[in-house]
Amino acid sequence: MTRSSRLLCALYLATSTGLAWTAVLELRYGPLWAAAAFAGAGTVPVIAVVRELDLAEQRRAAVRPPHAPVATGAADALVRAELDAACCERWWTSLGADHDAGCARRVPRSSAA
Structure with a gap:
């Protein structure tokens, strides 16, 4: 985790x-709805901390030392x-949109709209 990430987590x-x-x-002296609103707003920074920790873990996994074995x-x-x-080369190159004429998975296109 970088220094700026740690600072963000602390904030x-x-x-x-x-x-x-x-x-x-607010729960003691104010309206109940305000206490609920502040309690809900208090969970948002906790979610941000979890997100920062997850991003740090992803960064750590992406930057692998050169001598580390590759999990192949x-x-x-x-x-x-x-x-x-x-199923066929045309399907693969067209991202699943089209099939070759002899492909078994080809769905014939009808002219009916």
């Missing part, structure tokens, strides 16, 4: 704490399954 948690405290004060087993199996599921 998010401080904001969430302030909103939670405001929700408690699962990726190769996924690519092999996708290639086996392709």
